[in-house]
Amino acid sequence: MIDKPFLISPSILSADFTRLGNQIKRAEDAGADWIHIDVMDGHFVPNITMGPFVVEACRRATDLTLDVHLMIENPERYLEDFARAGADNLTVHIETCPEMGKTQDAIKKLGCQAGITLKPGTGVELIEPYLKKADLVLVMSVEPGFSGQTFLPEALPKISQIRDILAQINPEAIIEVDGGINPDTIRQAYDQGARAFVAASAIFKNPAGIKAGIQSLVEKL
Ligand code: DX5
Numbered sequence: 001m002i003d004k005p006f007l008i009s010p011s012i013l014s015a016d017f018t019r020l021g022n023q024i025k026r027a028e029d030a031g032a033d034w035i036h037i038d039v040m041d042g043h044f045v046p047n048i049t050m051g052p053f054v055v056e057a058c059r060r061a062t063d064l065t066l067d068v069h070l071m072i073e074n075p076e077r078y079l080e081d082f083a084r085a086g087a088d089n090l091t092v093h094i095e096t097c098p099e100m101g102k103t104q105d106a107i108k109k110l111g112c113q114a115g116i117t118l119k120p121g122t123g124v125e126l127i128e129p130y131l132k133k134a135d136l137v138l139v140m141s142v143e144p145g146f147s148g149q150t151f152l153p154e155a156l157p158k159i160s161q162i163r164d165i166l167a168q169i170n171p172e173a174i175i176e177v178d179g180g181i182n183p184d185t186i187r188q189a190y191d192q193g194a195r196a197f198v199a200a201s202a203i204f205k206n207p208a209g210i211k212a213g214i215q216s217l218v219e220k221l
């Protein structure tokens with residue numbers, strides 16, 4: 001799944017929604033690999049963002065991989081809607097999936113890449129049984145819910161722990177890190193084994209623009 005040394009996944013959570021298509025195009029032109037879409041339901045996390053309609057709009061704006069992060073209760077109910085809207089990666093939280101093995105199978109059956117993720121307070125042992133089947137393992141480095149938070153360094157040993165497990169059982173899987181990624185933190189996550197990097201504010205709120213935001217991250221890798 002990965003043929004580049006690293007992947008940049010700008011999160012549109014900090015984009016200007018009055019011109020979303022334009023913002024996505026700018027990110028694409030600046031070298032973005034994926035577009036990260038943060039779906040929040042106001043239950044699993046204390047914020048409400050976007051759903052399949054927005055994924056479908058992004059699908060019309062770009063051919064890049066749509067990296068959809070589902071921060072919602074009962075994600076199984078909506079997998080088909082997101083797949084139909086054009087999602088490529090569907091990442092679900094272990095805290096919301098009591099039957100994670102079945103959820104992973106359902107995602108793959110829809111033709112999507114199966115991502116698994118965990119909150120900062122959740123231990124790696126909870127996702128370990130499902131790492132073999134995962135295409136993508138997303139390590140949250142902030143509490144899910146909002147962009148613009150500070151990177152939690154506790155994520156770093158989790159990334160290396162996951163890297164070591166995947167090396168044994170599933171070396172093809174990609175480790176992605178999400179939350180507080182900026183020019184000061186990205187290299188630490190890379191050094192522990194992360195290869196896909198989500199960033200919202202560091203890219204879309206960069207005063208020098210989206211391109212400068214992406215470049216400021218890439219130059220640290
Ligand atoms: C947080 C989301 C992140 C968020 C990252 O719940 O999952 O993807 O948009 O925002 P930054 O990069 O600003 O920390």
Ligand code: ZN
Pocket residue numbers: 011036037038069178198
């Ligand atoms: Zn996210």
